[in-house]
Amino acid sequence: MVATSEIEEGLTLLPKFDADGLVTAVATDAATGELLMVAHMNEEALAKTIASGEAHYFSRSRRKLWRKGEESGHTQRVIEMRVDCDQDAVWLRVEQKGPGACHTGRKSCFYRAVPLGQTGEAALEFREADKAFDPASAYRKD
Amino acid sequence: MVATSEIEEGLTLLPKFDADGLVTAVATDAATGELLMVAHMNEEALAKTIASGEAHYFSRSRRKLWRKGEESGHTQRVIEMRVDCDQDAVWLRVEQKGPGACHTGRKSCFYRAVPLGQTGEAALEFREADKAFDPASAYRKD
Numbered sequence: 078m079v080a081t082s083e084i085e086e087g088l089t090l091l092p093k094f095d096a097d098g099l100v101t102a103v104a105t106d107a108a109t110g111e112l113l114m115v116a117h118m119n120e121e122a123l124a125k126t127i128a129s130g131e132a133h134y135f136s137r138s139r140r141k142l143w144r145k146g147e148e149s150g151h152t153q154r155v156i157e158m159r160v161d162c163d164q165d166a167v168w169l170r171v172e173q174k175g176p177g178a179c180h181t182g183r184k185s186c187f188y189r190a191v192p193l194g195q196t197g198e199a200a201l202e203f204r205e206a207d208k209a210f211d212p213a214s215a216y217r218k219d
Numbered sequence: 220m221v222a223t224s225e226i227e228e229g230l231t232l233l234p235k236f237d238a239d240g241l242v243t244a245v246a247t248d249a250a251t252g253e254l255l256m257v258a259h260m261n262e263e264a265l266a267k268t269i270a271s272g273e274a275h276y277f278s279r280s281r282r283k284l285w286r287k288g289e290e291s292g293h294t295q296r297v298i299e300m301r302v303d304c305d306q307d308a309v310w311l312r313v314e315q316k317g318p319g320a321c322h323t324g325r326k327s328c329f330y331r332a333v334p335l336g337q338t339g340e341a342a343l344e345f346r347e348a349d350k351a352f353d354p355a356s357a358y359r360k361d
Binding site for chain 2 (some may be wrong): 085086087088089090101103105109110111112114115124127128129130146155157158159160161162163166167168179181183186187188189190191192193194195196198199200201202203204
């Protein structure tokens with residue numbers, strides 16, 4: 078058992094993987110601060126990202142490691158990587174190559190707003206309705 | 220079973236809670252784009268955040284809903300809320316009240332960098348070593 082002070086104030090990466098062996102990975106655009114995507118990394122994805130400076134994630138649905146952009150060409154070069162206090166999340170400030178990070182064809186996965194002040198079933202509003210690229214041609218169907 | 224097109228392209232919030240009943244919530248500083256924290260919301264935290272415009276989370280360690288800042292006074296007013304493509308994560312652009320969001324006493328939970336190009340056990344570097352406030356006086360010990 079590692080002491081909390083070592084995790085929170087230490088100078089060693091001691092990732093706290095969850096029951097599925099994953100940490101949360103948040104990617105923002107290094108230039109604009111826009112949140113591009115939230116994904117997950119297993120130990121291998123984390124190590125490969127640190128070693129190479131190219132974002133690697135672990136797909137929970139496909140149960141496999143994936144280098145971001147390996148199909149679409151829309152890779153992410155990591156400008157800076159940070160870890161949070163309890164080391165169960167990392168922040169990647171990235172340079173997003175190509176038109177976008179989202180598999181729906183948009184720059185960011187967060188293309189819809191949730192207006193505040195609503196109660197009950199919430200209505201959404203598009204902030205980025207148009208697609209920056211055609212997902213059907215960018216991604217192979219497995 | 221809701222169709223993928225309805226989740227990804229629809230105008231209704233259909234949050235995809237995980238096995239623990241949670242979605243991931245990412246809070247960034249609305250003015251600077253800095254990532255402040257990554258936390259979780261259950262259905263009630265999500266509904267209260269939307270209704271009130273004040274960030275509410277669900278603490279996994281304490282198993283309870285919590286209004287951010289209820290102890291420390293360091294509340295978060297939500298300027299804009301967004302949801303991602305598959306609706307398992309929300310992004311809060313917030314105005315952070317007080318000196319910081321992190322329970323360690325810093326503005327952001329992401330106060331350490333993971334230098335790139337390393338292999339094996341990774342060394343960290345502080346980016347925000349000094350504490351913006353004294354956590355011992357800001358937080359009650361339960």
